[in-house]
Amino acid sequence: MTMMHTLSPTADHATDTDDVARLITPDGERLADRELDPWVADVDAEALRGLYRDMTVVRRIDTEGVALQRQGQLGLWAPCQGQEATQVGTARAFRADDFVFPSYREIGVGFVRGAAPADFVLAWRGEAHSTYNPYDLNTATPQIIIGAQALHAVGYGMGITFDGTDQVAAAYFGDGATSQGDVNEAMVFASSFRAPVVFVCTNNQWAISEPVTVQAKFPIAGRAPGFGIPSLRVDGNDVLACLAAMRWATDHARTGNGPVFLEAVTYRMGPHTTSDDPTRYRDKDEVERWRRRDPLARVEALLRRRDEFSDEFARDVAAEADRWGAEVRAATLNARTKEPIEILDHVYAEPHVGLDAQRADFAAYLGSFSDAVAGGEAR
Amino acid sequence: MTQLTMAKSINEGLRRAMADDPRVLVMGEDIGKLGGVFRITDGLLDEFGAKRVIDTPLAEAGIMGTAVGLAFRGFRPVVEIQFDGFVYPAFDQIVCQVAKLHYRTQGNVTMPITIRIPWAGGVGAAEHHSESPEAYFVHTSGLRVVAVSNPQDAYVMLRQAIASDDPVVYFEPKRLYHQKGEVDLDMDVADAPPMGVARVAREGEDVTLLTYGAQVATALDAATAAEDEGVSIEVIDLRSISPVDYRTVTASVRKTGRVVVTHEAAREAGVGAELIASVTEQCFHYLEAPPVRVTGFDIPYPPAKLEKHHLPDLDRILDAVDRVLDRPNSLTTAEAGS
Numbered sequence A: 001m002t003m004m005h006t007l008s009p010t011a012d013h014a015t016d017t018d019d020v021a022r023l024i025t026p027d028g029e030r031l032a033d034r035e036l037d038p039w040v041a042d043v044d045a046e047a048l049r050g051l052y053r054d055m056t057v058v059r060r061i062d063t064e065g066v067a068l069q070r071q072g073q074l075g076l077w078a079p080c081q082g083q084e085a086t087q088v089g090t091a092r093a094f095r096a097d098d099f100v101f102p103s104y105r106e107i108g109v110g111f112v113r114g115a116a117p118a119d120f121v122l123a124w125r126g127e128a129h130s131t132y133n134p135y136d137l138n139t140a141t142p143q144i145i146i147g148a149q150a151l152h153a154v155g156y157g158m159g160i161t162f163d164g165t166d167q168v169a170a171a172y173f174g175d176g177a178t179s180q181g182d183v184n185e186a187m188v189f190a191s192s193f194r195a196p197v198v199f200v201c202t203n204n205q206w207a208i209s210e211p212v213t214v215q216a217k218f219p220i221a222g223r224a225p226g227f228g229i230p231s232l233r234v235d236g237n238d239v240l241a242c243l244a245a246m247r248w249a250t251d252h253a254r255t256g257n258g259p260v261f262l263e264a265v266t267y268r269m270g271p272h273t274t275s276d277d278p279t280r281y282r283d284k285d286e287v288e289r290w291r292r293r294d295p296l297a298r299v300e301a302l303l304r305r306r307d308e309f310s311d312e313f314a315r316d317v318a319a320e321a322d323r324w325g326a327e328v329r330a331a332t333l334n335a336r337t338k339e340p341i342e343i344l345d346h347v348y349a350e351p352h353v354g355l356d357a358q359r360a361d362f363a364a365y366l367g368s369f370s371d372a373v374a375g376g377e378a379r
Numbered sequence B: 001m002t003q004l005t006m007a008k009s010i011n012e013g014l015r016r017a018m019a020d021d022p023r024v025l026v027m028g029e030d031i032g033k034l035g036g037v038f039r040i041t042d043g044l045l046d047e048f049g050a051k052r053v054i055d056t057p058l059a060e061a062g063i064m065g066t067a068v069g070l071a072f073r074g075f076r077p078v079v080e081i082q083f084d085g086f087v088y089p090a091f092d093q094i095v096c097q098v099a100k101l102h103y104r105t106q107g108n109v110t111m112p113i114t115i116r117i118p119w120a121g122g123v124g125a126a127e128h129h130s131e132s133p134e135a136y137f138v139h140t141s142g143l144r145v146v147a148v149s150n151p152q153d154a155y156v157m158l159r160q161a162i163a164s165d166d167p168v169v170y171f172e173p174k175r176l177y178h179q180k181g182e183v184d185l186d187m188d189v190a191d192a193p194p195m196g197v198a199r200v201a202r203e204g205e206d207v208t209l210l211t212y213g214a215q216v217a218t219a220l221d222a223a224t225a226a227e228d229e230g231v232s233i234e235v236i237d238l239r240s241i242s243p244v245d246y247r248t249v250t251a252s253v254r255k256t257g258r259v260v261v262t263h264e265a266a267r268e269a270g271v272g273a274e275l276i277a278s279v280t281e282q283c284f285h286y287l288e289a290p291p292v293r294v295t296g297f298d299i300p301y302p303p304a305k306l307e308k309h310h311l312p313d314l315d316r317i318l319d320a321v322d323r324v325l326d327r328p329n330s331l332t333t334a335e336a337g338s
């Protein structure tokens, strides 16, 4: 089944961001959608509040990350404000034993997969490249090489088919990544081997300073069918639509129908990273237009229309978010920097004589400082 | 013991590794029905089926990147790169992912991937089919890099590479594919010398000649020729070029005091540079003469009709031997002439 949303060639698909599958309007009105509705028939007000809560906590973690970077506690941070619905909505569709290959911006995916507070910050602080065991969260180490993880997801998915299980692998990447050979090769391999993979392209309109129109002259979701992969262009600020789309996608892949491609049309509200200055390349009006499509406000509006959003609930969620913020801060401030000699750990799985020699030399060098101190005392 | 070509011994190595471990699979271009362009994977498809002998799309980054995903899932992929010059599109996946994932994940994710590369020149091939890219990989931490020089090593070291939990770049000299040698297929691989250990291919007293791969044969020829002139050359087949077995290397250099390194790859920042730097650090006071490199020139690989001038042959090696022995050589002749 191809669930491709309307993909008539658009003159300027960067601005034609309403050509998407959507279940909640920016004003909180619930739209009916024949194809998506069945996938979220079970999502009642309670479940919607759960999604709202997830997104609120993710936003809080993000805010804390930015603040910690500004205070010099983190070297860098890649904010995800504006993209909470894409991340939470899609990730909530996974089973725990599915395996996810994220990029560096998927804070919400990590949250849904069960990451601990320290997992969000220690890598950006420079304490370790990966702060969790990928097999504990069934989530790979965040990827910085643009697009590389798309192939990893496909290889993992091929392995799933070889093992004959019904898991799904997923790769998250941005609109810029779709220009990379790896992403295109990933679609070739996924299609050729009918790998149970969901590609999630978070089209947040920008790849650092380059608008999506530099990467693509046609909606990105329109590429996948050319590889034999069904695709859907979904409103990435609509958490319900993201959940529905991803449930459809994972079900499609899980039941032996091969890969699926989702393009979540959203917007990165902040800078690309804390080193970036978006005022150099995008105008305020654009940012304000997207602010009116805020993914959290949208769910709140829907719940309020139904009288399902109480002040008490808002207070609870805010308190929980603050708790997370505090824990993330504590994890940062309490970080233990490894011993110098540990820099040489884990390069190889088995002993390596070349590195062992360097380790011995470095250990002797490090040891020479304590000798010097001891010698000084003796004098 | 059986007489086998290197091609056949590698084929046997793959077959037995796959038979022993159901998580081993091979993947690459044309490796299924065709058996690979060198027929190294001949017969494996029939024996193990298409889930373990995977004809991939024609995309080297794709092959390497999906191998990473398979390794994530606990498979042990053996990847065939069709020719040395085609590994470059996969370079990013090899150096950024395959090599680094164990480190990046603090040892939680292993990448037991074997990257087989039909390698180097001397077979009159077309452009991009005769390259020696080993230095790029030797320079990359997290990879092991080996080069085989005979059918026995080809068999054993392949088995060891596949069994290793580390990624191994495994160079197969095309020039030697059809040369036969004794192979003990039934040996216990665990009892064989580990792939990181160098082999003294010929003992000698006067000069240590360091090399690897197809160049071992040329070095042995040079040693035989030198014997006629009363010079005794010790030839060391490194087998592993990352890590290098410096115990064996420095023991030889301390004995002979003179070093020549030869490889086909270009000289600048090549494996020879590393070998000589390390030998100089470790054996400076034993050296009787400056070490000398005999390598390919710093040029793109030349057209087939001219490759014999690029490949270090017996005479260029002997000339270098004369230099380290302070005997008349091409440099002294040139000086005398000027």
Ligand SMILES: Cc1ncc(C[n+]2csc(CCOP(=O)(O)OP(=O)(O)O)c2C)c(N)n1
Binding pocket: A105, A144, A145, A146, A173, A174, A175, A176, A177, A178, A202, A204, A206, A207, A208, A268, A272
């Ligand atoms: C191979 C590679 N090239 C360049 C970069 C530098 N870089 C980091 S993020 C980025 C933009 C990525 O844009 P996109 O794929 O749209 O993802 P986003 O950051 O917007 O989520 C660039 C160019 C990189 N990390 N990797």
